[in-house]
Amino acid sequence: xxxxxxxxxxxxxxxxxxxxxxxxxxxxxxxxxxxxxxxxxxxxxxxxxxxxxxxxxxxxxxxxxxxxxxxxxxxxxxxxxxxxxxxxxxxxxxxxxxxxxxxxxxxxxxxxxxxxxxxxxxxxxxxxxxxxxxxxxxxxxxxxxxxxxxxxxx
Amino acid sequence: xxxxxxxxxxxxxxxxxxxxxxxxxxxxxxxxxxxxxxxxxxxxxxxxxxxxxxxxxxxxxxxxxxxxxxxxxxxxxxxxxxxxxxxxxxxxxxxxxxxxxxxxxxxxxxxxxxx
Numbered sequence: 001x002x003x004x005x006x007x008x009x010x011x012x013x014x015x016x017x018x019x020x021x022x023x024x025x026x027x028x029x030x031x032x033x034x035x036x037x038x039x040x041x042x043x044x045x046x047x048x049x050x051x052x053x054x055x056x057x058x059x060x061x062x063x064x065x066x067x068x069x070x071x072x073x074x075x076x077x078x079x080x081x082x083x084x085x086x087x088x089x090x091x092x093x094x095x096x097x098x099x100x101x102x103x104x105x106x107x108x109x110x111x112x113x114x115x116x117x118x119x120x121x122x123x124x125x126x127x128x129x130x131x132x133x134x135x136x137x138x139x140x141x142x143x144x145x146x147x148x149x150x151x152x153x154x
Numbered sequence: 155x156x157x158x159x160x161x162x163x164x165x166x167x168x169x170x171x172x173x174x175x176x177x178x179x180x181x182x183x184x185x186x187x188x189x190x191x192x193x194x195x196x197x198x199x200x201x202x203x204x205x206x207x208x209x210x211x212x213x214x215x216x217x218x219x220x221x222x223x224x225x226x227x228x229x230x231x232x233x234x235x236x237x238x239x240x241x242x243x244x245x246x247x248x249x250x251x252x253x254x255x256x257x258x259x260x261x262x263x264x265x266x267x268x269x
Contacts, residue, residue: 022181023180023181023183027179045241055214056212056213058180059180059183059213105248107253110250111224113217113221120249
């Protein structure tokens with residue numbers, strides 16, 4: 001899947017990283033993207049939002065998509081400028097149906113050990129979309145977007 | 155960049171005060187959970203987790219705290235949270251964590267509540 005047209009960049013503008021399917025290896029794309037956000041002067045609350053969404057996407061890809069299979073890989077593509085951050089995470093798994101994920105904020109699910117990542121990605125990014133197979137997520141964050149990932153008052 | 159999390163403990167009556175700093179990194183969720191659950195294997199059934207200096211955690215960190223809450227409850231104790239940053243409080247409110255785990259504004263208030 002190419003970058004969604006409404007994200008406003010061309011495929012060739014994205015930087016691509018391929019990492020082994022290990023959580024430790026997932027630190028590298030995080031550090032690179034956070035470095036870009038800081039270079040462009042993103043506010044701390046927006047950096048928090050993007051870091052959170054990225055970690056949830058990478059964790060989902062490694063644990064659920066690739067099922068902790070160390071022989072598999074995760075592809076990360078990203079673009080950051082002053083106005084927006086765009087991140088794609090793709091695993092080699094069979095994909096999933098986003099709408100089939102239970103609501104983690106329902107009373108009966110509050111104490112479940114997992115299932116919060118998708119909800120958080122939607123909450124903290126401006127736009128999320130998946131490919132048809134469900135093994136690739138595109139996340140768009142408008143640098144000027146407000147809550148819940150927007151400005152935080154102490 | 156946020157440094158990996160650091161965890162220190164001290165006894166406060168029947169409870170254990172757990173002071174966190176740094177951030178729970180993407181590959182530290184399991185370790186964070188194991189450390190919290192280990193604390194509940196000792197003599198304390200109640201944890202007061204001071205989040206004042208914790209800069210970051212994602213859903214893996216939240217899941218670890220929820221797991222500690224479940225284990226503490228099974229032992230007849232509880233988990234109490236103290237003073238998360240505004241960003242972490244917002245995250246927990248979004249996930250409705252305060253509906254199951256109390257969040258106190260200060261360490262003193264948390265200690266008084268378990269008194």
